[in-house]
Amino acid sequence: MxxxxxxxxxxxxxxxxxxxxxxxxxxxxxxxxxxxxxxxxxxxxxxxxxxxxxxxxxxxxxxxxxxxSNYSIDEWNLKLVNKTYSVDKTYIPELEEISDEKMFDKRAISYLKNMLEDIRKENITNIWVQSAYRSYEKQEELFENKVNYYIEQGKNQEEAESLAQTIVQRPEMSEHNLGLAVDFNTVTNEFEKTKAFEWLQENAQNYGFILRYPKDKQDITGITYESWHWRYVGIEHAKIIKQKGYCLEEYIKYLQEAQEV
Ligand SMILES: [Zn+2]
The missing domain is CATH 1.20.5 (Single alpha-helices involved in coiled-coils or other helix-helix interfaces)
Structure with missing residues (x-):
């Protein structure tokens, strides 16, 4: 069992x-x-x-x-101004006032105003236009002042001019003569540390603006990095420039080459 x-x-x-x-x-x-x-x-x-x-x-x-293929490098908003291409002394765009007697090209001013309005809507209020359009004469005066400053420091004319040129553009070589460039805040690279700069880096292309003298393009633009200097080129162009990581010189070259094909 x-x-x-x-x-x-x-x-x-x-x-x-x-x-x-x-x-x-x-x-x-x-x-x-x-x-x-x-x-x-x-x-x-x-x-x-x-x-x-x-x-x-x-x-x-x-x-x-x-x-x-439809773009023309002769568009008013793509005007290239640098050490090679100068602005004609007689070039005076039709201007409109931004505020406090600071002027901008009439065709582009609404984009600048919208951009400033939208940036302030984000509670970023620490931004102001320090300088915009400058006449040939005004730029000449700024340049001469700088040259004189160096002469007073004991430099000769040639040395003084080349030193001045690293800080102030010669009158015919300044984008400010176009009425399409704007300098923000203190016109120093302190601007780089602000929320406003951060915002511009992300959004300026949507208003047609580009950082004209980037840090990594100094050898091409011939100008040392300027975080405060922004240039209007038009929305479509600005977006491509941003997407491709070009500076204006490279973009113009890119357009030229694309049209030669
Ligand atoms: Zn500037």
């Missing part, structure tokens, strides 16, 4: 173990398949997002190259 009872116990034990094991395998399989399907869905989504993103980039690039 004892033997039979033991046999029954043993068989029951075996059945319980087998059932338990089967259940365990079943649960394991269920969990594993759920995890796998979750991952593969995520994977699909990531892949889809990649495809959509790539398509957007391709569309944008196609749009850009389509637009570029």
């Amino acid at each position: 004892l033997v039979i009872k033991d046999k029954v116990k043993f068989t029951r034990g075996i059945i319980i173990i087998i059932t338990g094991f089967a259940l365990f395998i079943g649960v394991l399989y269920f969990c594993a398949s759920t995890v796998i399907s979750l991952f593969s869905k995520e994977g699909e989504e990531i892949l889809m997002n990649d495809i959509i993103e790539n398509n957007n980039v391709t569309e944008q690039t196609e749009q850009i190259s389509e637009n570029i």
Whole structure:
């Protein structure tokens, strides 16, 4: 009798173990398949997002190259002024007042005003226009003052001029003569540390403005980094310049080359 009872116990034990094991395998399989399907869905989504993103980039690039063939480097807003290309002494744009007798090109002033309005809406109030349009005569005066300062320091005319040039542009070489450039706040690179600068870096292109003399383009622009100096070029151009990480010199070259093809 004892033997039979033991046999029954043993068989029951075996059945319980087998059932338990089967259940365990079943649960394991269920969990594993759920995890796998979750991952593969995520994977699909990531892949889809990649495809959509790539398509957007391709569309944008196609749009850009389509637009570029219509752009002319002679557009008033793309006027290039630097040590090679000077502003004609007689060039005086039609001007409108920003505030406090500071003037800007009439065709671009609404973009500047909108930009300043929107930046202030973000509670960034520590921004002001220090300098905008400057006439040829005004720029000449600023340059001469700087030269005289160095002459007083004991430099000769040539030395004084080349030193002055690193700080103040020669009259025919200043973008401020175009009425399309604006200097913010203290006209020093302290501006770089402000919230206003951060905002401009992110948004200025949406109003048609670019940082004209970036840190990493000094060898191309020929001008040392100026975080305070922003230039209007128009929204479409500014967006491409920003996207491609160009400075204005590079962008003009890019347009020229695209049109030569
Ligand atoms: Zn400036």
